[in-house]
Amino acid sequence: MRTRADLLGWIGLAGRLYLGFVFLAAGLAKLPEPTITEQAVRGYQLLPWQLAPAYAIAMPVAEIVLGVLLILGLFTRTAALGTALGLCSFLIGITSAWARGLNIDCGCFGGGGASADPAYLADTFRDLGWLAIAVYLLVVRRTKLALDDLLFRRGMPPVDDYSESSKKTELGSRT
C-alpha cells in the first residue's frame, strides 16, 4: 500500500539522484582544470587572493564527494546540508557579482572568468531550484533506495509515519 511517506520518499530519491549527478558533473568538470577554476574564483573578487588556489581544488573535490553521497543515499541529510550551504555560497557569489556590475561567467561547470554576456538571472534561478531540492532532502528525512536505510535504520519505523493522530489513537486505546 502506498502511503504519503512512500510518495515523499520516491520524490526524495528523484531529487537526490538529480542533485547528486549535477554536483558530480560540476566537480568532475572543474577538477582537471585547477588553473581555470582558480581564475573563475578570482573573477568573483570575494575571497582573499591567496585563498583562491586552495579553494579551486577543495571546491571540486567537495562537489564530487557530496554528489556521490547523494547518489548513494549515504549520510543523505548531512550531504544535503553541505549541498545547501554550497549553493548558498554560489548564490551569494553570483548575486554579489551582479550587484557590483562585474561581467563574469559563473564557472559552475568549468570555465569562468571574464564574460561579455553573463547570465546572472538564469544562474540565480537555477541555483535557487537546486537549493529547494537540497532543503527538501533535509526536511523529508527519508528517501527511497538509500544506503542510510540499509546501514543505520534497519527495522526502525519512519518518523513521519508515526503521526500525532496515531499517537492519540494509541493513548486512547489504553484508557
Add this chain to the structure above:
Amino acid sequence: MWYVVGLVAVSVAVLAFGVWFVRREIRDQVSPAPLLWAGYAAVAALVVFGVLRTSWVVLS
C-alpha cells in the same frame, strides 16, 4: 546598499528557518539536542561570516 540590506534580511530568514528545523528535530528525537545546537552554531557562524565578508566587499 540595497543588496546588503536584502542579503541580511535573507540571512536572518535562513537562521530563523534553522531554529525551526533544529527544534523540530529535537521534538521528534532524531538526534541529541546538544549535537543539533552545536551544528546549528557552526552553520550560523559560517552564514554570519559569509554575510559580513560579502557586505564588506560590496560596500567597499
